[in-house]
Amino acid sequence: MSDREFTLDDLRRxxxxxxxxxxxxxxxxxxxxxxxxxxxYESLALLETSSRIEREFGITxxxxxxxxxxxxxxxxxxxxxxxxxxxxx
Amino acid sequence: MQTAVRDRRRxxxxxxxxxxxxxxxxxxxxGLGADAxxxxxxxxxxxIGRITRFDPAQYPARLAxxxxxxxxxxxxxxxxxxxxxxxxxxALAGADWAFADAGVDPAGLPEYxxxxxxxxxxxxxxFGQRELKALWSQGSxxxxxxxxxxxxxxxxxxxxxxxxxxRGPSAVVVSDQAGGLDAVAHARRQIRKGTPLxxxxxxxxxxxxxxxxxxxxxxxxxxxxxxARAYVPFDAGARGHVPGEGGALLVLEDLERARxxxxxxxxxxxxxxxxxxxxRPGSGRPPGLxxxxxxxxxxxxxxxxxxxxxxxxxxxxxxLDRVEAEAIAGVFGPRGVPVSVPKTMTGRxxxxxxxxxxxxxxxxxxxxxxxxSVGTRPSxxxxxELVTTRPRRMPVRAALILARGQGGFNSxxxxxxxxx
Numbered sequence: 001m002s003d004r005e006f007t008l009d010d011l012r013r014x015x016x017x018x019x020x021x022x023x024x025x026x027x028x029x030x031x032x033x034x035x036x037x038x039x040x041y042e043s044l045a046l047l048e049t050s051s052r053i054e055r056e057f058g059i060t061x062x063x064x065x066x067x068x069x070x071x072x073x074x075x076x077x078x079x080x081x082x083x084x085x086x087x088x089x
Numbered sequence: 090m091q092t093a094v095r096d097r098r099r100x101x102x103x104x105x106x107x108x109x110x111x112x113x114x115x116x117x118x119x120g121l122g123a124d125a126x127x128x129x130x131x132x133x134x135x136x137i138g139r140i141t142r143f144d145p146a147q148y149p150a151r152l153a154x155x156x157x158x159x160x161x162x163x164x165x166x167x168x169x170x171x172x173x174x175x176x177x178x179x180a181l182a183g184a185d186w187a188f189a190d191a192g193v194d195p196a197g198l199p200e201y202x203x204x205x206x207x208x209x210x211x212x213x214x215x216f217g218q219r220e221l222k223a224l225w226s227q228g229s230x231x232x233x234x235x236x237x238x239x240x241x242x243x244x245x246x247x248x249x250x251x252x253x254x255x256r257g258p259s260a261v262v263v264s265d266q267a268g269g270l271d272a273v274a275h276a277r278r279q280i281r282k283g284t285p286l287x288x289x290x291x292x293x294x295x296x297x298x299x300x301x302x303x304x305x306x307x308x309x310x311x312x313x314x315x316x317a318r319a320y321v322p323f324d325a326g327a328r329g330h331v332p333g334e335g336g337a338l339l340v341l342e343d344l345e346r347a348r349x350x351x352x353x354x355x356x357x358x359x360x361x362x363x364x365x366x367x368x369r370p371g372s373g374r375p376p377g378l379x380x381x382x383x384x385x386x387x388x389x390x391x392x393x394x395x396x397x398x399x400x401x402x403x404x405x406x407x408x409l410d411r412v413e414a415e416a417i418a419g420v421f422g423p424r425g426v427p428v429s430v431p432k433t434m435t436g437r438x439x440x441x442x443x444x445x446x447x448x449x450x451x452x453x454x455x456x457x458x459x460x461x462s463v464g465t466r467p468s469x470x471x472x473x474e475l476v477t478t479r480p481r482r483m484p485v486r487a488a489l490i491l492a493r494g495q496g497g498f499n500s501x502x503x504x505x506x507x508x509x
Contacts, residue, residue: 018233020167040168048171048234055230 112191112340114183118154154333154436174213176294204257208268208291208440214300265494269443290444294334322403336441356451361389367497403430414471423472
């Protein structure tokens with residue numbers, strides 16, 4: 001179990017490692033509210049991404065959490081909601 | 090509905106829509122790209138050497154035809170790299186080259202007018218090995234989500250289809266080395282049913298420890314340490330084959346449509362095809378290769394005397410060489426036709442081998458030259474005329490390509506020049 005926050009930079013790194021980056025997209029730009037689909041990531045890429053987040057942060061995400069998070073901001077919030085209770089305990 | 094469409098097609102175009110090859114994409118151990126491969130092949134340059142991808146010291150077979158200079162990053166977007174095995178990366182690049190050679194931009198064509206039909210013999214072994222290793226050393230959460238398809242036989246067809254927006258009839262054929270011809274024959278069938286363009290052929294690449302032991306289990310690998318003499322079909326010293334990686338992808342089109350679009354080059358046509366399966370061992374019935382040749386000649390509406398060169402399967406095991414030599418001599422007469430095995434310079438590429446031989450045959454037709462089988466000293470026990478040592482300049486109008494597969498597959502194809 002990790003006690004650190006899941007950040008946008010973590011997400012960028014994990015997306016690049018797990019699924020690569022679309023040449024037409026600036027992943028380092030302002031992507032917080034962009035839809036994953038417009039960033040070039042389909043459901044399988046997000047499945048791989050969530051699996052990597054789970055491994056690194058020692059958590060288990062619900063399938064719904066991943067499929068319902070359409071943007072980086074939504075996914076980051078969802079992941080941190082799993083992390084925060086652990087940190088406060 | 091479907092029947093009506095097919096019948097209309099028959100009435101308008103006749104039963105024998107001719108299928109032309111308009112583009113070649115080649116990736117071989119002795120040359121990346123059709124030009125480099127052809128130059129190396131005519132120069133007799135072999136791509137066979139000691140394995141570098143992993144340390145082969147602990148295995149009895151240590152030589153392979155590796156593609157040394159391919160860098161996936163140079164050819165593909167990074168988005169594709171984590172989800173593709175090496176064989177798929179090579180296949181995607183090969184398809185790009187075939188399109189460029191054909192002067193076709195798939196983005197500009199209707200997506201249902203283009204299909205992808207490839208052959209596969211092993212799937213993405215290297216990718217699969219990495220994920221299995223992760224599974225057993227770290228656990229299931231460390232297995233890539235892309236393992237769900239990256240290893241799969243159909244993945245080259247699928248990724249070529251997605252990358253180029255090709256949604257017409259698509260498939261994969263799995264029948265070992267013979268599959269390379271079976272896939273092209275299936276592509277021809279789909280073009281005759283009305284799909285204007287199909288990318289077909291095959292690329293295999295499984296030179297990794299898992300792929301290697303799987304190939305060793307077949308019992309046909311040469312354990313020679315001498316790259317020049319390890320894979321010598323039709324030689325008294327034949328002792329199995331050297332595996333290689335790579336293959337070729339070909340752009341196939343309805344000949345009339347290719348002409349109508351002003352295709353810059355028509356290499357020739359896929360004129361005939363036949364396939365058979367060997368009888369059960371011990372049945373006493375003859376092997377099926379000769380029958381496959383006769384079927385292909387009949388399908389092409391041609392006779393043995395019209396064939397200028399045979400590209401043999403060249404298994405390099407005495408019993409299999411004997412069967413092939415007898416089939417060729419039986420159809421063409423003793424030493425009745427020049428025979429070549431240019432795969433002596435690449436190793437056997439499994440599903441990629443026959444598509445590469447098809448590409449080689451079209452280049453031979455274009456340039457009027459038959460490449461040599463290098464390294465082999467043909468045994469007098471076989472009544473075939475093997476072209477060895479150096480290429481032979483001669484007019485080539487029609488060629489027969491043979492491919493077999495472990496388990497009794499036999500396939501034969503006839504390709505020939507198309508008059509302008």
